[in-house]
Amino acid sequence: MIKNKLRGKKVLLVLDDVDEHKQLQAIVGNSDWESKSGTRVVLIITTRDKQLLTSYGVKITHEVKELDTDDAIQLLKWKAFKTYDEVDQSYKQVLNDVVTWTSGLPLALEVIGSNLFGKSIKVWESAIKQYQRIPNQEIFKILKVSFDALEEEEKSVFLDITCCVKGHKRTEIEDILHSLYDNCMKYHIEVLVDKSLMQISDNDRVTFHDLIENMGKEIDRQKSPKEIGKRRRLWLLEDIIQVLEDNPGTSEVKIIRLDFPISDKQETSIEWNAFNDMENLKALIIRNDI
Structure with missing residues (x-):
């Protein structure tokens, strides 16, 4: 075990992206180094799982926050333009749009900035619309680790x-x-x-x-991208209307969220009685956002 090799020494040990208790046990054993081995250690653990820290007996925790707007802009400029200085003013709005959309998440800022390095303002605008519609796959895969x-x-x-x-x-x-x-x-x-x-x-x-x-929404969509009636959840009005117009009795939908207000044209497209035929529906959530 690593602590036997470090007995009696001063140590700064950083364990990054730990997701299982057995990883801590295998590397450092119990959290009692100083009392039993004479080692003076500062142990830093990064993880996405707060309960893992609690169960290991970590006394001091710190939740990493998103970057503030200024720092997020600086990171994005460095990745996209390789500079911290002012860039062409035509990019000001798209930079702000990306920071707002990512809420200052460094991972997303780095990926998007790198992908759009050297691209024109038109490409930036187009890419942002694409990312908002379908998540960037690199960001998606990293975020999905916690879900998996x-x-x-x-x-x-x-x-x-x-x-x-x-x-x-x-x-x-x-x-x-x-x-x-x-x-x-x-x-x-x-x-x-x-x-x-x-x-x-x-x-x-x-x-x-x-x-x-x-x-989360992309994971749900990918389970049945073409056959909407085979999805468990519906929240887009056009999808709800399509399922109700098809054969609601065979739908696998269990949860529907329907947001109001909707247009008169949309309302006349809804077959309200069809909800009665949705045999698997467990929750119908109707929200009025007027």
Whole structure:
């Protein structure tokens, strides 16, 4: 074990991106180096799982925040233009748009800046629209690591919330999804918070980083990109109308979120009685955003 090699020494040990307790056990063993080995150690662990730190006995934790606007702009300029100085003013708006959309997430800023290095303003504008519609695959794959580490039911809960009930209060979400998960929702929500996949705001509302939300919706879309009726969740009005117009009795949809107001034309396109034929539907969420 590594601590036997370092006995009696002063050590700064950094363990990056730890995601399993057994990794800590294999490398450093128990968290009692100083008392038993005489080693003076500063141990820094980076992880996406808060519960892992708690179970290992870590006393001091720090949550890394997103970059503020100024620092985010600087990072983006360096990746896209290889300078921290002022760039052509025509890029000012697209730089701000990227920072706003990424909410200062360094990973996304680095990927987007590198991908758009040397590109024209028109290409920047086009790329931003594309990323907002379908997530960049490099960013998507890295963010998806935390999702892939979840248990199957936790994955399902995460997708239900990101696609259909983001922004609701925690107790409301527990009530809405009770028919699908019985009394397990409190635990599932705690797991998702511990895994840094979502946050609980001061007023007890469930929130996500925009890129995490986009990732969840893309994961759900990829499960059945062509046959909408085979998806578990629907939140886009055009998709809801299509499923209702097809054969709702054979739909696999279990959760629908329908946002109002909608146009008169859209409302006349909805076959309201078709909801009665959706045999698998467990939750119909109608929100009025007037």
